[in-house]
Amino acid sequence: xxxxxxxxxxxxxxxxxxxxxxxxxxxxxxxxxxxxxxxxxxxxxxxxxxxxxxxxxxxxxxxxxxxxxxxxxxxxxxxxxxxxxxxxxxxxxxxxxxxxxxxxxxxxxxxxxxxxxxxxxxxxxxxxxxxxxxxxxxxxxxxxxxxxxxxxxxxxxxxxxxxxxxxxxxxxxxxxxxxxxxxxxxxxxxxxxxxxxxxxxxxxxxxxxxxxxxxxxxxxxxxxxxxxxxxxxxxxxxxxxxxxxxxxxxxxxxxxxxxxxxxxxxxxxxxxxxxxxxxxxxxxxxxxxxxxxxxxxxxxxxxxxxxxxxxxxxxxxxxxxxxxxxxxxxxxxxxxxxxxxxxxxxxxxxxxxxxxxxxxxxxxxx
Amino acid sequence: xxxxxxxxxxxxxxxxxxxxxxxxxxxxxxxxxxxxxxxxxxxxxxxxxxxxxxxxxxxxxxxxxxxxxxxxxxxxxxxxxxxxxxxxxxxxxxxxxxxxxxxxxxxxxxxxxxxxxxxxxxxxxxxxxxxxxxxxxxxxxxxxxxxxxxxxxxxxxxxxxxxxxxxxxxxxxxxxxxxxxxxxxxxxxxxxxxxxxxxxxxxxxxxxxxxxxxxxxxxxxxxxxxxxxxxxxxxxxxxxxxxxxxxxxxxxxxxxxxxxxxxxxxxxxxxxxxxxxxxxxxxxxxxxxxxxxxxxxxxxxxxxxxxxxxxxxxxxxxxxxxxxxxxxxxxxxxxxxxxxxxxxxxxxxxxxxxxxxxxxxxxxxx
Numbered sequence: 178x179x180x181x182x183x184x185x186x187x188x189x190x191x192x193x194x195x196x197x198x199x200x201x202x203x204x205x206x207x208x209x210x211x212x213x214x215x216x217x218x219x220x221x222x223x224x225x226x227x228x229x230x231x232x233x234x235x236x237x238x239x240x241x242x243x244x245x246x247x248x249x250x251x252x253x254x255x256x257x258x259x260x261x262x263x264x265x266x267x268x269x270x271x272x273x274x275x276x277x278x279x280x281x282x283x284x285x286x287x288x289x290x291x292x293x294x295x296x297x298x299x300x301x302x303x304x305x306x307x308x309x310x311x312x313x314x315x316x317x318x319x320x321x322x323x324x325x326x327x328x329x330x331x332x333x334x335x336x337x338x339x340x341x342x343x344x345x346x347x348x349x350x351x352x353x354x355x356x357x358x359x360x361x362x363x364x365x366x367x368x369x370x371x372x373x374x375x376x377x378x379x380x381x382x383x384x385x386x387x388x389x390x391x392x393x394x395x396x397x398x399x400x401x402x403x404x405x406x407x408x409x410x411x412x413x414x415x416x417x418x419x420x421x422x423x424x425x426x427x428x429x430x431x432x433x434x435x436x437x438x439x440x441x442x443x444x445x446x447x448x449x450x451x452x453x454x455x456x457x458x459x460x461x462x463x464x465x466x467x468x469x470x471x472x473x474x475x476x477x478x479x480x481x482x483x484x485x486x487x488x489x490x491x492x493x494x495x496x497x498x499x500x501x502x503x504x505x506x507x508x509x510x511x512x513x514x515x516x517x518x519x520x521x522x523x524x525x526x527x528x529x530x531x532x533x534x535x536x537x538x539x540x541x542x543x
Numbered sequence: 544x545x546x547x548x549x550x551x552x553x554x555x556x557x558x559x560x561x562x563x564x565x566x567x568x569x570x571x572x573x574x575x576x577x578x579x580x581x582x583x584x585x586x587x588x589x590x591x592x593x594x595x596x597x598x599x600x601x602x603x604x605x606x607x608x609x610x611x612x613x614x615x616x617x618x619x620x621x622x623x624x625x626x627x628x629x630x631x632x633x634x635x636x637x638x639x640x641x642x643x644x645x646x647x648x649x650x651x652x653x654x655x656x657x658x659x660x661x662x663x664x665x666x667x668x669x670x671x672x673x674x675x676x677x678x679x680x681x682x683x684x685x686x687x688x689x690x691x692x693x694x695x696x697x698x699x700x701x702x703x704x705x706x707x708x709x710x711x712x713x714x715x716x717x718x719x720x721x722x723x724x725x726x727x728x729x730x731x732x733x734x735x736x737x738x739x740x741x742x743x744x745x746x747x748x749x750x751x752x753x754x755x756x757x758x759x760x761x762x763x764x765x766x767x768x769x770x771x772x773x774x775x776x777x778x779x780x781x782x783x784x785x786x787x788x789x790x791x792x793x794x795x796x797x798x799x800x801x802x803x804x805x806x807x808x809x810x811x812x813x814x815x816x817x818x819x820x821x822x823x824x825x826x827x828x829x830x831x832x833x834x835x836x837x838x839x840x841x842x843x844x845x846x847x848x849x850x851x852x853x854x855x856x857x858x859x860x861x862x863x864x865x866x867x868x869x870x871x872x873x874x875x876x877x878x879x880x881x882x883x884x885x886x887x888x889x890x891x892x893x894x895x896x897x898x899x900x901x902x903x904x905x906x907x908x909x
Contacts, residue, residue, distance in 0.1 A: 339810065360747045377726070378724055378746065379744060379746040385875060400746060404777055408777045444748065444751045512750060539547065
């Protein structure tokens with residue numbers, strides 16, 4: 178059995194982490210099923226209140242006795258003026274009109290301090306509820322937070338997009354690091370390097386990172402099956418984190434319209450946009466991305482734009498209208514299937530085994 | 544020994560193709576050494592005259608008795624007005640001034656028909672000189688050209704960037720297809736899909752293409768060593784095509800400044816530009832790319848812009864000045880080494896063998 182450092186540390190049987198997709202996708206059932214199948218289920222707690230996180234942790238513990246983890250968004254400071262918020266809001270007027278939504282002009286933009294306070298409360302929930310694994314996106318928590326978590330023996334996983342960011346994670350004390358290739362769907366995890374610089378494909382990214390850090394590296398982006406798993410291991414990763422592949426599973430809480438969009442998409446139909454949230458993210462092209470493309474660089478930073486578009490996204494979900502929903506997806510939608518987590522996990526591991534056997538036969542006399 | 548369909552067809556011992564980099568990089572020595580080491584050396588004949596191609600083919604035959612190949616650019620029609628050429632030229636005035644070059648206002652823009660005629664002459668050279676393998680970039684030759692080459696039993700290799708383009712290559716009768724991932728350095732080979740759509744990372748691209756074509760698939764982009772080779776094979780490719788890794792070899796004809804730039808670069812220092820040639824290409828960021836970024840979308844199509852910048856690039860080469868040279872590179876420059884082709888080839892194959900052995904041991908009881 179494969180039993181590398183990452184697997185030992187996480188106490189998992191298969192080197193597969195379910196990506197902590199935020200926004201209701203990682204239902205307790207999804208997380209528990211992944212852990213029950215020998216992988217690592219992860220709660221995407223980025224948009225949860227501390228109370229919601231606590232409830233879900235308790236719920237998952239009823240569904241699995243295997244380890245699972247939780248992901249928190251590290252708050253980033255943002256700079257917005259009321260004027261900028263107002264003009265960003267006005268740019269959404271045409272879309273609201275199409276959806277017969279009332280125009281709003283006043284927004285309750287939260288202060289960074291409040292967001293940071295909520296982050297600390299979530300950290301406390303993780304500690305109090307004895308979650309053994311915690312990963313972070315959008316940066317590295319402050320030293321004192323890292324120290325507190327380490328004192329409670331919580332395994333810490335960082336997210337990075339370049340060698341520089343991977344090294345920063347290692348230096349800050351992360352036990353392992355998820356490397357997000359340019360193939361990955363959803364929000365980009367770059368926090369030191371710019372968006373364009375951070376777009377490195379996994380074939381290039383993994384070997385260059387492995388050569389420059391000592392902690393285990395986890396590959397993320399476009400990995401959907403046993404082929405991607407084995408390729409990642411040969412590049413030097415100790416495991417994979419998969420998002421899109423779990424998103425279309427029966428147990429995932431993703432909207433059916435979102436699942437259908439992925440199941441019907443081709444590899445060249447995703448694009449990057451920051452129009453939904455103020456952070457760059459990869460999703461399937463739709464009307465919202467097209468309509469907003471000219472304002473793309475003008476929208477206010479995350480999480481402000483995310484708040485401004487919230488009602489639009491919610492209304493569309495209710496109407497099963499994919500035009501203005503965020504249809505996050507990696508670059509391998511042709512490989513997505515509608516199936517159970519158990520089936521997906523079994524297929525990945527048996528495909529990996531078969532391919533290894535076949536190639537070993539071909540290569541024995543190499 | 545690995546002996547898949549691609550290797551049998553190409554009559555090579557190791558599943559490694561040296562990318563046909565145009566512009567003097569693929570010296571006869573480089574091509575012959577790759578073939579002598581059991582890979583497939585390739586002449587990058589994109590900018591050669593038919594006479595030059597014929598001479599190089601004859602020269603290489605003196606240096607190796609193993610198979611080698613040649614790559615031709617499929618001519619694309621372009622649309623430029625004299626006015627557009629003049630304003631594109633004026634945008635280069637500041638740069639010419641810095642290099643103390645005389646300002647030119649008249650350019651001999653070749654007609655498409657003339658370029659196409661030269662392409663047909665090159666095809667005839669390939670046939671007359673009995674080159675057994677011919678690959679194509681920037682499109683698929685017309686039916687009659689494909690038929691003529693096939694009649695002479697020449698193995699035909701297409702280049703594609705998406706599933707749609709791979710299928711088009713198969714339908715046109717290509718024997719195999721090189722899939723260029725977004726990691727790849729130099730010119731993009733997209734010819735049906737747009738530039739942005741064509742940027743799919745290899746981790747996503749290879750499995751999705753393999754599922755949709757029957758001809759052998761060759762992975763290209765960011766592959767530098769045994770790790771990349773094994774990853775590509777597990778994704779479903781039958782071999783790899785490597786550019787940057789061969790570019791910094793002793794035998795390559797790349798300018799020493801170009802080699803040094805790659806050897807000193809990080810994974811996040813390349814970018815896409817169309818300012819050098821009128822076609823999108825990935826290279827290391829320099830002054831020219833930065834200075835031209837605002838005119839990027841305005842420059843005339845390939846090969847017109849390539850002609851306009853020719854003297855600037857040539858002058859900079861003569862002065863060992865990297866500011867205005869095209870420093871093409873894939874996304875893995877940290878893995879580049881200055882070494883002989885023989886050493887590179889040996890290292891790739893032994894690393895592949897060792898990694899397979901190690902992972903097989905770890906995975907036996909999977």
